Amino acid sequence: MADTVSDVIIRRLKDWGVTRVFGFPGDGIGAFDGALGKAEREGEGIEYIRPTHEEICALMATAHAKFTGEVGVCVATSSPGGFHMVNGLYDAQMDNQPVVAIVGQQGLASLGTFGQQESNLERVFQDVACYVQTIVSPAQAEAVIDTAFRTARARLQPAVVVLPHDVQAMKAVTPPVAHWVSRASRVPASSAITPPEEELRKAADILNAGERVTLLVGAGAQGATDEVLKVAELTGAGIITALRGKDVVPGDIPHHTQQVGLLGSLPSLHQMHECDTLLMLGTNYPYAEFLPETGAARGIQIDLKPEQLGLRYPTEVNLWGDVRATLQALIPMLEPTSDPSWQRTIADEMRGWEREEEAEAMAHYDDGANPRRFYYELNKRLPDGVIVTADAGTTADWYAHHLRFKRGMRGDLSGRLATMLAAMPYATAAKFAYPDRPVICTIGDGAFQMLGMNELITLKKYLGRFSNKQFVVLVMHNNDLGQVSWEMRTEDADPVWRTAQDVESIDYAGYARLLGFQGIRVEKNEDAASAIETALAYEGVTLIDAIVSRNIPPLPPDITKEYAKNTGLALLKGDPFEFDVIRDSATALATEGIERVKGALHLGRGGKHSDESQQ
Template sequence: MATSVSDFIIDRLIEWGLHQWYGFPGDGIGGFDGAMGRAQRDGKDFNYIRPTHEEEAAFMATAHAKFSGGVGVCISTSGPGAIHMMNGLYDAKGDNTPVVAIVGQQARVSLGTEFQQEINLERMFADAAVFVQTVATPMHAQLVLDKAVRMAKAYRGPAVVVLPADIQTMEMEEPTVEHFVSRSGIGFAEDRLRPDDDALARAAQVLNDGEKVAMLVGQGAIGATDEVLAVADRLGAGVITTLLGKQVVPGDVPYHTQQLGLLGSRPSYDMIQKCDTLLMVGTNYPYGEFMPPTGQARAVQIDLSPRHLGIRYPTESNLWGDAKTTLAALLPHLDQHSTQWQQKIAAQQRDWMKENTRVAETEADPINPRSVYVSLNEKLPDNAIITADAGSTADWYGFHIELGPNQMGNLSGRMASMLAAMPYAIAGKFAHPDRPVVCTIGDGAFQMMGMNGMLTVKRHWKEWETPSFIVLVIDNGDLNQVSWEMREAGDPRWDTAQMVEPMDYAGYAEMLGLKGVRVEETGDIGPAFDEAFAADRPVIIDMKCDRNTPPLPAHIALAQAQGLAESLLSGDPEMGRVVNQSSRAAAARLFARMGLTPDE
């Protein structure tokens, strides 16, 4: 049987080392689907997972790239299937993650004729993708696919190959030696870029002159933990990680103050406000209100993407290179600094974590969600993967989860998309089937598409090396983050929009043949995690939580406080409970700072 264009693309993806694919079938990609079926029957080296929705497939491809360090692959049909993928591909764009999307299209003769399910895919994907190209002829397929993989890797974003239906089943043609025809190959170039010595010396001069150095470290430094810590120790610096860079620095490093901003710590805020020098590594942190005032701090930035250099804060020195190689090359140029500033930061962080624990211990009705994450942080296995959804689950993840050196954590960053925690967790499990995985997700996001994800778990969990897969549903009957954002804007909680329909999440797990655990008392939190981690199958933990526990940031702006007061005085239906819980949290922090217990 002759090799079709689809057969060629399948083999080429495998040659590129891309073996894990997520997709959803349809007639617009039917020829490619048929070729995948033949390839699977022939024992070719790929694993195709079909979730219940193309959006999930795109999120899974993004998460696979994040958790594996490789390139994600997703596949969809034309028209509506392609449209469904957009959110997940924008997630890849926003978080600088390489993904290749193979997208079906109607036959070439129908393009531009408003045929059924025919839309201009190149125009639609243009904003989301670093590369998008329709395969025009069989001979064209090799170059388009090879360039898509290279562009995704080089520019760290989604690249889209549009595959018309008639092209999919045509016999593959090798590129010929003639004008207009390019003949491409496979293989990634080494991306260990290193700035020259003069650039390193200039950056070192800025850093050596500093007395209070703060390091802001993002996901671009994943894999450079040793180098980050070596530079921090040489500079006597405190280290802040972004939410996506949380796993770069272990939580037990005393001068690691975790995150900055709305989901950050007070020591991080204070460090930024008092530093005289800022070293940014592998981050495109966008929240200018939490950065030093202009002119306060001299700044150096290291990034593999030159387009990110110097766009978030005025920098004196920009180092274009990957974090690991650049930090290692920079280290010999750095003077040994005093540890006085670093020790002060470490002491502040110790006090802050004590405060956080005290706040998590405050009474709630029924359960304080902070206490759930404090317990989870203690129970996580050393090699666990954890995902968080958008909303208050991301707050609690940022405030209370301190990742160990062998743990991994991730979420939808720039897009902050609801529902992403579930496909992220599933992709994390396929990337590392021997690791325990914990998905933390709100009840609203679980109802949005997390329920669908559990069907994928049901179908595949017996294929994993270990069945340990836990879905922690924060069941508070509320789209909680939005409720608090409305309050901070001066608007009372609006039940019509904010209420989440009650559901038996543990019962849903049992219906699927999985394990369900329901928790309604604080004392049962720890035992529930013990039971879930010991289970012989995936588990849903239905955690009944208080929706009025405030996810307030470490530093509250006057406008936020005024908005909250206005919302409560404007008829917020939960006013009494909000005031009660907020007062308890404030009192707990005050007692912790004074070294007192509530009884004193």
Template sequence: MSQNVSEFVLDRIKAWGVTRVYGYPGDGIGEFDGALGKADRAGEGVEYIRPTHEEIAALMATAHAKFTGEVGVCIATSSPGAFHMLNGLYDAQMDNQPVVAIVGQQGLAAVGTFTQQESNLERVFADVACYVQTIATPDSAGVVIDTAFRTAMLRKQPAVVVLPHDVQAMPWSEPGAEHWVSRSSDVPASTRITPPAEDVRKMADIINAGERVTFLVGAGARGATDQVLAAAGKAGAGIITALRGKDVVPSDVPFHTQQVGLLGSRPSLTQIKECDTIVLLGTNYPYGEYLPKVGQARGIQVDIKPEQLGLRYPNELNMWGDVGATLDALLPLLEQKDDLGWQEKLADEMREWEAEMGRQAEVAYSDGVNPRRVIRAVNERLPEGVTVTCDAGTTADWYGHHIRLRRGMHGDMSGRLATMLAAMPYAVTAKFAFPDRPAVCTIGDGAFQMLGMNELITVKKYMDRWQDKQLVIVVMHNDDLGQVSWEMRTEDGNPMWRGSQDVETMDYAGYAELLGFQGIAVHSDDEVDAAVERAFAHQGVTLIDAYVSRSVPPLPPHITAEYAMNTAKSLLKGDPVEFDVVKDSAKAMAAEVVERAKGAFGRD
């Protein structure tokens, strides 16, 4: 049967294992959309998910890659649709995810003529994508699609295929063995790279010589949980996870001290300050001030992204390889540590830290619900197999401090890009990736107002496809772009400015109810547990509208002099919520001091 280019491209992406795409239509991609529709009517297509905006489609493709390990695919029309996808593609680029974007273009004769919706898309996408190419002839369709998928998978980056409108409808036939014609392969290449044996031997020697070894584990170690735990067990190592690696190591591992840094734990800070060996496994952790001092620890890094080796710490050994494959080669060479005192110390400190986090969640604030109490209540009720997403902002602090993911659970966010609003498309994508499992989205009201609210419409449209319909959305409602307000105070010594920071209030629970979902408003601390209990008892969509305090400080595990001094400066300059900030910061710090005193004197 004869095919046109669009029909061939659809068959080719299916050959690459694609079963679901995220797209938004338009005339620039119209013939390809027609091929998608024709295949769907014949029962031979891919699942086409159409959210409310192209940016959401690209973020969903990124989330799809993160949750499934497959290539995420997003589709959009020419210039405006293509431009809208950029933010989501940068999320894929900065978090090392394989995504292929297929974007329309005006006809070939119009390229470079300044006609409507024609732009230089190859130039536009040159920075974000590892491969950008236009399918200019039917003979080039196969090699461009194959190269896009293969390159995205190997480099773990987004690739972009530009498909002009007239080329979409051209007849396609099998290319011949002719000059300038490539007959390409649709077979992927393996990324299970193992470093040379002599480097693995050096890695074992360094770890065996260490007395206080720390593993800093990132999302690049996904799929290698058992190897990480086995290696830590032999080396007597403590484990810290980067925020996106939170689900790589189960929370019930006693010497897993969660994250480090502003949204980390004090036991993780202990590890950084006292370790004599640090092993970075699949992480490009960006905060050098929270890594050991130069000369304090011997450093090793293992990463599949060679360009990200040796960027953050003067490592003694940089190893290009897959984390799981590298640890498989390493494990027989590791000596079993008899003295596990380092792990035991960290486990003791972690128990103290969890008690402190519990105390922080119990603090009452004058201007709203304690946000920590809300997230703690969610954490206490997380069902097995759940996916938890969090947004950029203070929700990331509460996620880091209070969410504990057990084996089989998933968690993720926009990491290095840290774009707002990603938590909603991530959570919705989790429902497509795991339709038989629940999902939880934690998001601030500012991010929810961006495009997050729109995605409740997407949920309504598609939720009948999910066997398990439980989706819990927790909106932290404080009418403030809270993270930025605190950054203004703590980083720059400036007061929060209402002109930029205030978020217009609205009834989020009521909005959810308009769409037929369960909406629950929480106005006081004593309503939190019942609201969260009700949400997880409901086999459907629930939005918890939590009216939380805007004055709760996202305190780091160790309050630096700079942090305290800049906050004081901001208050002296006339912070509009000065009284609440002073009072509530004092409460939070008092809770921390009390817990430290208890630990020091061994009292309950």
């Protein structure tokens, strides 16, 4: 049987290193799916993972790219399937991930004629993708696939290939040496970009002159951990990680103060207020109000995305380059500091902050368990090599505040898009990428109900192929879209509107047991540790249904007047949980205040850092 265009595309995918695609079938992509099936039967196929929804396919492809550094690939049928993938592709776009989507289309003759499931897919995907192209002839197929992969990898963005149904089954041709025909290369563009030496020297001079250097490290520094730590050692710098860069720097580095901003730590905020030099590494951190005041610090930024350089802070030097390669070229130009006082100050305050976080996790509330307690107990028991995902919402707060990743551990979430439900497809994709490693998904009940519950079905389908079957789903069950409820109060001074905010309560542990998994329901703080130990000891899927309070505030490290004022106004307008919110907020604030006083007294006995710790 002669090769078809679909056969050629499948071989080309393998040439680009693709071993797995996430797809959902349909008639618009039918001939391509048939070719995938034929390749599988002949032992030359690509692993085809079929979750329960096309949006999940795209999110899994994005997560695959994040966790492996490879190009993620998703496949869907024409219009409805392609439309479902858009959200996941925006996640890839906004978090700078290389993904290639192959989307079916009705036959060539139907284009522009208002046919069944025929729409202008190129126009639909034009905003989300860095490259969108329809394959309209066999001679064009290889060049389009190669361009999609090369562009996605070089620009760290999604690319979309539209594949009409009749073209999928056309007889393949070798691209001829002819006018209008491209004969493409299967070689990616090099991304180990380093800036010119004179620009590196400018950056080195600024860092060498700094007395209080801070590194803000993002996910773009993945793979450059040793270089980041070397720069911190030479410059005496403190380290802050953006939320998606959390796993780049080990959590046991004393001068690593974790995140900054609403989900961050007070030591990170103090670093930003007091540093005289800021080096931003592979981050597009979006909250400018938490960066130094203009002119307060000299700024340098290193990033592979040139359009994102100098965008968040008025930097003096913008280095377009790969973080690891650029730091390797920069390090020989740095002069070692002999003054460790900045790092020591940061480490001292961070120890106090950790005590405060522990106290907040141990606090008792009358209207449900403390969600912080589960993350605190989980952090103490994270197994080696674990991969942890978090969802958008308050789970991201607890993830940021309480989890500390050691070397070899990974963690991620939907960053700039912050889409709900991503934690489950992220975790499932991580399990496919690393079937020998434990995976933990932390998610709220609202996100879990969106599509997250579906992915327990996907796990049931594929569980047998994982050598390590440990997979833990930690559901924060508070019957509320918690983050949005708090945003209504703190941002808009509105009371919670239960018509929109309530989440229907169901037995999540029972649902897990229905599928043959281990389900554990937890209602008390003191049972959190044993539940997590039981889950981590189980060789299979465990769902922990954590019944937690909906009224515990995700407190920022520094409460602004606007935050306090808006919350007060919301309560005065008749918030349905007014009493519980006041009581639980008072408990959280009291715990926070007591620990800060203790920290101030502790540091005061040591002398020099007492003023700073009281800020």
